[in-house]
Amino acid sequence: xxxxxxxxxxxxxxxxxxxxxxxxxxxxxxxxxxxxxxxxxxxxxxxxxxxxxxxxxxxxxxxxxxxxxxxxxxxxxxxxxxxxxxxxxxxxxxxxxxxxxxxxxxxxxx
Amino acid sequence: xxxxxxxxxxxxxxxxxxxxxxxxxxxxxxxxxxxxxxxxxxxxxxxxxxxxxxxxxxxxxxxxxxxxxxxxxxxxxxxxxxxxxxxxxxxxxxxxxxxxxxxxxxxxxxxxxxxxxxxxxxxxxxxxxxxxxxxxxxxxxxxxxxxxxxxxxxxxxxxxxxxxxx
Numbered sequence: 001x002x003x004x005x006x007x008x009x010x011x012x013x014x015x016x017x018x019x020x021x022x023x024x025x026x027x028x029x030x031x032x033x034x035x036x037x038x039x040x041x042x043x044x045x046x047x048x049x050x051x052x053x054x055x056x057x058x059x060x061x062x063x064x065x066x067x068x069x070x071x072x073x074x075x076x077x078x079x080x081x082x083x084x085x086x087x088x089x090x091x092x093x094x095x096x097x098x099x100x101x102x103x104x105x106x107x108x109x110x
Numbered sequence: 111x112x113x114x115x116x117x118x119x120x121x122x123x124x125x126x127x128x129x130x131x132x133x134x135x136x137x138x139x140x141x142x143x144x145x146x147x148x149x150x151x152x153x154x155x156x157x158x159x160x161x162x163x164x165x166x167x168x169x170x171x172x173x174x175x176x177x178x179x180x181x182x183x184x185x186x187x188x189x190x191x192x193x194x195x196x197x198x199x200x201x202x203x204x205x206x207x208x209x210x211x212x213x214x215x216x217x218x219x220x221x222x223x224x225x226x227x228x229x230x231x232x233x234x235x236x237x238x239x240x241x242x243x244x245x246x247x248x249x250x251x252x253x254x255x256x257x258x259x260x261x262x263x264x265x266x267x268x269x270x271x272x273x274x275x276x
Contacts, residue, residue: 001149001161001260001263001264001268001269001270001271002149002150002151002152002269002270002271003147003149003270003271003272003273004270004271004272004273005273005274005275006219006272006273006274007274007275009119009121009275010118011118011120011121011122011123012121012122012140015122015140015141015142016140016141016142016143017142017143017144017145017146018146018273019146019147019148019149023118025117025118026209027204027205027207027208027209028121028203028204028205028276029199029202029204029205029206029209029210029211029216029217029276030204030209030211030213030216030217031216031217031274031275031276032215032216032217032218032219032222032274033215033216034216035209035210035211035212035213035216036213036216038215038221041215041216041219041222042222042225044219045219045222045223045226045272046222046226046231048272049155049160049226049231049232052151052155052270053151053154053155055148057148058145058146058147058148059146068208072117074205074207074208074209075117075118075119077205077207077208078119078124078205078207078208079124079125079127079128081127081128081131085131086131089128089131089132090131090132090133092132093129093131093132093133093134094133096132097133
């Protein structure tokens with residue numbers, strides 16, 4: 001079946017390898033467009049329909065012309081690791097592993 | 111404008127470093143295929159029924175615990191008309207700092223497809239939409255979930271599919 005992926009995790013989708021990919025350089029969560037921006041959401045789906053018709057080989061990526069915001073600080077904020085949160089992340093990981101070991105005694109004992 | 115590094119986020123790099131900082135020493139191995147499937151349109155789009163697949167789940171009044179839902183997730187299908195007012199996405203790794211998922215058409219394009227169908231750009235909008243779990247098991251995705259989705263899309267009479275992961 002002909003398919004097109006609409007997404008924002010460019011490296012993950014392209015490493016996987018798909019038939020057609022419409023990429024928007026947006027934070028993960030709104031691949032079809034900025035929330036409540038219905039014109040943009042329509043345009044992005046339109047680009048996906050165009051790509052269904054025009055692609056001639058797999059791994060065809062098209063990037064939409066839209067920009068999430070002039071300020072690109074969102075790109076640094078996602079899953080950021082720095083001196084301000086390094087210790088907190090280490091503790092979170094320890095707590096999660098402890099909780100998992102408690103709920104699965106057989107895994108914790110191994 | 112000039113740049114000295116890649117400007118789109120590498121989620122593979124970012125998540126590897128994030129989980130390493132949490133003390134996980136075995137990085138997640140993402141799917142990588144040297145070949146990718148490709149199918150041509152069976153007919154002009156104006157005569158095709160379009161199907162849609164999401165990674166969001168049916169709405170539930172339940173919080174995820176550390177990003178994990180109690181009870182396994184399964185492939186599911188729901189009517190596309192009327193479109194759902196909300197779907198559950200808390201367990202997915204979308205960018206909770208910079209955006210939100212309260213506007214469903216921003217990740218599940220049902221109104222857009224209904225409009226394109228009304229205008230004749232596509233033959234028919236989806237009768238149902240389908241959901242697939244985001245699973246750490248690529249084997250389960252390949253061997254179980256993907257064939258289940260394909261069979262449901264074919265049941266609907268879909269000719270093409272939009273795959274829209276969050």
